[in-house]
Amino acid sequence: MDLKLGIFAVPDATQPSSSVERILAADRSALDLVGVQDHPYQWRFFDTWTLLAYVAGRTERIRLVPDVANLPLRLPTMLAKAAASLDVLSGGRVEVGLGAGTFWDAVEAMGGPRRTPKESVDALEEAIGILRGFWDGERSLRFDGEHYSVRGAHPGPAPAHRIGIWIGAYRPRMLRLTGRLGDGWLPSVGDDYLPGDDALRMQGVVDEAARAAGRDPADIERAANVMALGGEPRTWADQLARLASELRFTTLIVGVPQDDPIGFVRRLGEEVAPRVRELLG
Secondary structure (H helix, E strand, C coil): CCCEEEEEECCECCCHHHHHHHHHHHHHCCCCEEEECCCCCCCCECCHHHHHHHHHCCCCCCEEEECCEEHHHCCHHHHHHHHHHHHHHHCCCECEEEECCCCHHHHHHCCCCCCCHHHHHHHHHHHHHHHHHHHCCCCCEEEECCCCEEEEECCCCCCCCCCCEEECCCCHHHHHHHHHHCCEECCEECCCCCCHHHHHHHHHHHHHHHHHCCCCHHHCEEEEEECCCCCCHHHHHHHHHHHHHHHCCCEEEEECCCCCHHHHHHHHHHHHHHHHHHHHC
16 A cells, blocks of 8 residues: 555644744655644634745655635635635646635625535535536636636646645435545544544445546545544554554544644654555565
8 A cells, every 4th residue: 555644734823933943844854744624713813825835845755735824715716716726836736625615604794605515515616626627628618606716717727746635525316426526535534533434434435436437436535534543653553554454544634732743743754654664465
């Protein structure tokens, strides 16, 4: 298994140097990616895209993922433009985690739309079509949807690589959408999030939807946010290896504790990651 390992970062504006340094440490420690959560209405947080752009210029190899981009507050055309621009500037290191939206009171307070669950999934499906249209080389893009309209926009720049759309999905319709249209599935796992039995069942829903759409389920990235590692550090590699081997996740994005975050990131990259890959063969 070609396992990829990274960190889940909080864009904490109250500790600017710490927020940046843990990402730089991940790059230096040979980790594969960093996922940055996107809650623009949180007063303590940096804007996620601004932080990603800043660290892109200070890193060399690590992949950059909004985890997940807050679609109701980010117009799909502008999200496509931002992602493609950063992909070019970073040398092809951007993937896009995408969610249908949550915390609707906060979204509405920022001037965004309040959507029902059905509306939010409908809007997400429309947004995926717009993103792909912008990234796939169309000279002029038109789209008439219920939630978004594009009338002859000229996409560009073209991204440096085919940007993956990883969908944060839990409910049946979102899981089927992931299998039908997504490049990856990106839930959060753990005792307080998604138990293992549910994760395996949801993997099956994604697989079934992919096959029904004529796609190979193996082409869909299986990424997961691992919000916390428990127990002694000597057990961390075993915990992550089990998530990969038993729950079928090929990318693991690990939450960073507040206690000695830089030391944790270095240990994850320099000690834990090699051990996990050894356990997985």
